[in-house]
Amino acid sequence: MVLPRAAKTQRRTRIQEEKEEQILEAALEVFATHGFRGSTIDQIAEVAGMSKPNLLYYFRTKEAMHRALIDRVLDSWLDPLREFDAEGNPVAEIRSYIRRKLEMARDFPRESRLFANEVLQSAPHILDELKGPLKTLVDEKAEVIRAWAKAGKIAKCDPYHLIFAIWSTTQHYADFDVQVRAVLGIEHSGEGRFEDAARFLEQLFITGLAVHDSAPS
Amino acid sequence: MVLPRAAKTQRRTRIQEEKEEQILEAALEVFATHGFRGSTIDQIAEVAGMSKPNLLYYFRTKEAMHRALIDRVLDSWLDPLREFDAEGNPVAEIRSYIRRKLEMARDFPRESRLFANEVLQSAPHILDELKGPLKTLVDEKAEVIRAWAKAGKIAKCDPYHLIFAIWSTTQHYADFDVQVRAVLGIEHSGEGRFEDAARFLEQLFITGLAVHDSAPS
DNA sequence: TGATAATTTGACCGGTTGGTAAAACATTAC
């Protein structure tokens, strides 16, 4: 057999699983740093520690690699939002959503940058996912937030823009890491900046969304 | 004379000014959409409506074009922060800073994406500007904010992370425009989304930073 | 007008890029 991608429909070799894993790891590194068009197969091959034709044996095109990577990462990327619980305490839910998003920005910055690059450049490869699954999920959670506001549990606000604000403020620490560190200076560029950010963002969102006396349910 | 860039040190032709303008406009369009490595001189030339060698007559390399573009745009991009007035009313200053940043995201999204692309990819061409002029400016304004907090005019908070939060939430509407529109759906993708965003962000930041009874100066 | 300088173009070049072909090599199943 010469076509590994076809063989995959049957059963995958141990080697296949290992190598595909290796390749996607390298692809994440490179795509996240240079974007799709800015990345080269040679670069990815080098990071993956294999030759270019070898790499193309597992993924027939650059786009196939990118697509496989996105498919694998997108789901886990949305997990924090999925865990947003309608039954939970509103303030606690928002707080822990911010926490989780910030932890992801700290622990998985490459995944964040992968999407940031893609979206920044008009999301040519994931637009459908944004309009479909992502929109559906956000619509659902926005409804939850709207209900909380209506019940007077949090301040009235546009739930979509609230979600955007949480996304942008947290992912900022992954996507614009270089700028954050440049501005903070070496002395504040330790991992402590994530603690500081968490403290600030909690204060901002929790206080900013608290129901104040003049606006009862 | 054959070297236009040298001639520039003397006096620039009308044609030179016009063409350079045209080129930088096209370069902004292309660089903002595809990033530096993802952009090609041919693309820029096509958008600018001239041939590649002609374009290279005005800017000798792709990098020279990029650099000229950044130089031209960076200053105006920082204007809103510069206008941040230590003598003004804190709440009003923060409110109008958010307003201005949001207006820029709406009116000059390409400029925002130009920097976003650059920073996302580790800012290879502007790192010095970030560590120098940008950091200096932010340090200065952070001190103003710190003083306001100390005087009890706004809630105590980390001024750097406050600035980051304003940057990220406002620029989000330029940089991640595609995603914002995908999530909001066609029905809410009109220009009205900037009004909604402004309302939400004002509420968030103003309420979130208001001094609350339990924390006097 | 004509001379001079400024601008534009087409043809081209060496290096890179995504991708292919085929043969060499390794692994597995019997």
Add this chain to the structure above:
DNA sequence: GTAATGTTTTACCAACCGGTCAAATTATCA
């Protein structure tokens, strides 16, 4: 062991990319 299958490598290609060059064209101005 050996045959079939799976994996890796070497050599290569056509398209593209950043950039050059010299000639052609156009604008400027005495």
